Amino acid sequence: MKSRHLVAIVLATATFGMGSTAFADGPMQRVIRAQTDAVQHADDRRDHHRDHRAERRDDRRDWRAERRQDRRDWHAERREDRRDWRDDRRHERYQPHPPHYRPARTVHHHHYHARGPEFKRGRYIPREYRHRQYVVVNHHHHRLAAPPRGHHWVQVGGDYVLIAVATGLIANVILSH
Numbered sequence: 001m002k003s004r005h006l007v008a009i010v011l012a013t014a015t016f017g018m019g020s021t022a023f024a025d026g027p028m029q030r031v032i033r034a035q036t037d038a039v040q041h042a043d044d045r046r047d048h049h050r051d052h053r054a055e056r057r058d059d060r061r062d063w064r065a066e067r068r069q070d071r072r073d074w075h076a077e078r079r080e081d082r083r084d085w086r087d088d089r090r091h092e093r094y095q096p097h098p099p100h101y102r103p104a105r106t107v108h109h110h111h112y113h114a115r116g117p118e119f120k121r122g123r124y125i126p127r128e129y130r131h132r133q134y135v136v137v138n139h140h141h142h143r144l145a146a147p148p149r150g151h152h153w154v155q156v157g158g159d160y161v162l163i164a165v166a167t168g169l170i171a172n173v174i175l176s177h
Helices: 002-018 020-024 027-093
Strands: 151-156 159-164 170-174
Touching: none
Parallel strands: none
Antiparallel strands: 151 159, 159 170
16 A cells, blocks of 8 residues: 555655646647647638738739720721721712612512512412412302411412412412413
8 A cells, every 4th residue: 555655745845846847748748739730721721811811812813804805906907997887888878879880670579470469379469469369268169168267368360379368378278260
């Protein structure tokens, strides 16, 4: 029992006698120092990432500003080109035509033959043939089939044309009936 007391006294004396420098190198202090270093490292990494994000943000802002300036320059060039073109056209407008000048003929989208316009399925009948005077009222009298709903027959000369009432689209053509 004396030896146990002796060991306890030696330990107590050693603990109180060495002071804070002995405790500073203890295992607990190493754990605290490791945790502090880890926290400091995490803060450093956060600062690095924050700085990196700020640099990227600045780069994006610079890039956007360059793009805006490029667009402004492009639009300014286009405006200048249009102004030049308008000036050229204005200049041409006031120049007299050469003596051999002949204006181009106006071409209509429907074709006229000696008998009248050429009718084809899927095309549109000219507006002048969509009036009431050309509509066939009694299809039996002309030996024509009954028109479907929303259609009616139109007679142009000896030709009969089945058209959609709303659009004038040609659904069927009977020539020289």
